[in-house]
Amino acid sequence: MGFRLFDLNPEQQEAVRTIDGPLLILAGAGTGKTRVITSRVAYLIAQGVSPEAILAVTFTNKAAKEMRERLAGMIEKSDAKQVVMSTFHALCVRLLRGDIDRLGYKRNFTIYDEGDQMGLIRKIITKVSARDEKLDPHVAKSMISRLKNQGLRERSPGDDQSLMAAVYLRYQEELKTLNAVDFDDLLILAVQLLRENGDVREKWQARFSHIMIDEFQDTNRLQLELVTLLADERRNVAVVGDDDQSIYGWRGADVTNILEFETHFPGPVVVKLEENYRSTRPILETANAVIRNNAMRRAKRLRTSRDQGDPVRLIQMLDDRAEAEFIAGEIHLRQATEHLHWEDFAVLFRTNQQSRLIEQQLRQLKVPYRVVGGKSFFDRREIKDLLAYASVLLNTDDDVSLLRIINTPPRGIGEGTIEAATEASAKAGCSIWKIIQDHEFLSGLSQRARSALGAFVEMMDQAESRMLEPLADQPKVLAEWVESVGYYEEIKRSCKTVEEAQGRETNVRELISGFTQEFEKKDRKGAYGLREFLDDMMLRQEADDEEDEDRGGVTLITMHAAKGLEYPSVYLIGFEEGVLPHSRSKLEGTIDEERRLLYVGITRAMRSLTITWCDSRIKYGSASPCTLSSFAKEFPSEHVVETSKMAIDNAPVSKEEQKGRFDALIAALNAM
DNA sequence: CGGTCTATAATTTTT
């Protein structure tokens, strides 16, 4: 098996071998963190800890999956399977599916993702607000989230008169009647469940003897509390993280969780991993020099044995277009001359829109690339529709999903009817599903509307009974049902092009076949049905498009999304005041987090790092002047070479001229 | 009901 303690460096060994009591592993960028975590799990098992008593929590499904795969290569497959590796949210779902009834919810609760959440908030705003009042649903959403994470839940925010307060209260009420919980609720309710129910708490404490948390710098208050509640008096809690890579403060992550770990778990063993296996010295020293300027941090300094390496380049560009041309051109050139793969290159930026010009230029040179992030598989309408159908089958009180599909495909239930049903359900305080079967309500409708609703109810009833039949082949039922409902025709009808329609149909079929696979795989040893599938889907917002992963090419990615990844050659673009640090961060006083973001960006690079900035940049259509980021003055001059202006001007040029200029540029570069 | 047009706003986004 692939686990040997002496393959690890002394600090890593100490981290792996400390198995009793609290442990804080400060794992700098590129210091072999995942290796340490998986090795530690293997070590625990080797020491006689039962695999199913080990809980490893990550933030993303991807990280959980990666860890599981690494572990599978280290220890017995059967043991590896027993270890619980889960995201915080999936763990909470597990707790709540078991005992949420203690909190007055039904166990078949529905999970609302951000889209569902927005839909509900929009609905509430229009209902609650007076004519002259306006509230941006996005603002409302983030406010609600913030309030919830501060522990307010049933109470209203400060100003009771405000529209915001009304929306907040109403939102909470409605979620509960919908028997739905949002992502924040998953944490809040799980914490509440454990806090208020000693027997449930003890059950889970007994289940897990050893807990590990990855990316601890990104945990929020609630997540910390959850960990505290899950840990028994032995406090076998090992957290791994790097305060310098805390870049999700704006999402509620609380760096003090890691900075003040000792107050939450007194007397921990603290292990610092400072040996970096990723980057060359110039890159690492640049990173060190930058991050040193942050006030609140645990002192550490990354070391590398890769002493030689090219200096970091800081290059000034005339404008964003020249920047894109330069980068695309250089990647094109270097791939050939240095015998690199396209996959070895990454372009990092602060905001998504910055990728556009780069994309254009890469396309022009026929350089393959992939843009990470962007629109998720799950934001696609057909996927949301299908999941909504499934959701209603499992929880008919889920109004948001019901409204989504009640007339999709069109079946004669118009806006007026829907409006009336919504109102009646609000008045009666029950779900829309119940209302549309209510005789009193139905009697107030036209004959046509009544029969349309009747047909809908009957269809849903039928699907439900087939689906919930014991031993039902649920994926098959789902597939047939989607067919019989006429969903594919609906897709064809609503798409402009055949390709688009085909793409959407494929998405739906893929989703169903994914369900089939899971159903058949897990059916034998445990219950895996529509409920579990839906939970998985709701908690897996991030695209699990394997195709995308496999597709090669230059990576275009935000610095946020790049955390945890590494590339031989990195281009960090738009290094300008107002972009990085972002102008908004000054207002919000989060310059330190911007600096950490830069640190994350720099430390993605293994061998080559190029940072570019522009004199001028097109913003919202018109050019505006830019200045070099103030962070640049923190760079160590002995490791960073500054190059100024590339001689390319911005005037519109013909294809031939462009080519000529490009060649000149390449020549100039070669001369450097 | 559904498509088109216009007004508006514009970091980052693990679940």
Add this chain to the structure above:
DNA sequence: TTATAGACCG
């Protein structure tokens, strides 16, 4: 510039 949401019209 562009994406998107809501208004408005056929």
